[in-house]
Amino acid sequence: MLKPIVSFFEAKVRNRYVSILAAYLVAVVPLLGVLFFFFNQSRILFGELPSVRDRLNNVATRSMGWFDQQFELDPETSFNWISENILSILDIPLGLLQESFQSGTTILANTVLIILITYFMLLYRTAFKNxxxxxxxxxxRETTEQLFxxxxxxxxxxxxxxxxxxxxxxxxxxxxxxxxxxxxxxxWxxxxxxxxxxxxxxxxxxxLLPLTYMLMVSDSLWQPLAVxxxxxxxxxxxxNLISPNVMGSSIKVNPLFIIMGLFLGGFIWGVSGMILALPILAISKEIFRSFDVLVPFSYxxxxxxxxKSNVFLDExxxxxxRFFHVFFEEKKDGNQESKP
Known part of the structure; x- marks a missing residue:
C-alpha cells in the first residue's frame, strides 16, 4: 500500500532511499500518531471503569429486586447470582485492557520490526518482481506484469x-x-x-464501546438506546450504500469467506491477521481470475x-x-509418454 506513495516521491527526487523515508513521514508517522491518540484517549476514558463497577452493581441489584417482587423470588439468591455471574463479566474487558496496556513494549517492538521489514521490501521490490x-x-510475462x-x-x-x-x-x-x-x-x-x-x-x-460507556455514565436509558x-x-x-460505491465490486467478498478469513487470520497473526484478511481475500480473488482452472474459485x-449459483454450470x-482435471491430465499425459 505504500508503494504508490514511494513511486510518487521517486518520480520527483529520483532516489529510492529518500523516497521511502518520505513515504514513511507522509503515511506511517501520521498513522502512528493517530493510533497513539486513540490508545491514550481510550486509557483515559476506560481508566475509571473499575469505579463504575459499584454503580452497575446497584443498577443490577435494583433490577433484580423488581424481578423478585414480580415473581416472588428469593432476594438473597438473586444477589448472589448477580455477584457471581453478571459482575464477573466486567472483569473480562477490564483484564483485557490491563493486559493491553502492559504489553506496550511488545507492541512497540513489533511495530519497529514491521517498519524495518516494510522498508527493505520497498527497497528490493524491483528485484522481487524480476x-x-x-x-x-x-x-x-506480459500477462503476469498486467496481473501485478x-x-x-x-x-x-x-x-x-x-x-x-x-x-x-x-x-x-x-x-x-x-x-x-x-x-x-x-x-467514538x-x-x-x-x-x-x-x-x-x-x-x-x-x-458496543460507546453503548457500554453510556450505560455506565448516563442517568437515563434513552441515550444508550439511541446510540x-x-x-x-x-x-x-x-x-448497502457507502462501501459499494466507495470500494467498488472488485473488493467485495461474500460473508462466508470473510468469516473464515477472519478466523484463520486471527489464528495465525492475531489482530494483524484479522486486519489483513479482507485485502488478502480480495487479492486472491483477483489472482484466481488470471488462471482458467481457478476462475470458478474467484466467483x-x-x-x-x-x-450467481447457476454460473458454475452455465459458464x-x-x-x-475443472481443478481436478489438471491432475488427471498430467497423469494421463505421463502414462502416454511412458508407452513405447
Missing amino acids: FFLSQVNPKY SQLQKLTKRYMIGQGLIVVILGVLIGSGLWLIGVPYPFF GFLAGFLEIIPYVGTTIGG LVWYIIVQQLEG LMEDGLSR FDSSQY
Missing part, C-alpha cells in the same frame, strides 16, 4: 476507499452521537471508523453468491475450468 517474472515462461499492475491498482483502491470510509463513518457516527449527547462523540465515531477495517468484529466492537439505534442505522447505510468468493462446465 525474480517472479524470471520464473514465468517468457510468453506469459491490477493487484497494485486493487490495493491502492482499497487503501483510498478504506480511508474515505473511515472519514465518512467518523463524521456520520460522531455527528449522531453529538446530537444524542454522548461525551467525546467524534472520538472515528474509533468505530478505524475498527470497521476488521469486518463484522470491528464493527460490533465499535458500537444502539444510530449504530444500526449507520451500519445499514455503510453496508465462489464473490459477494451475492446466492444470486464453467468444461474441462479447462
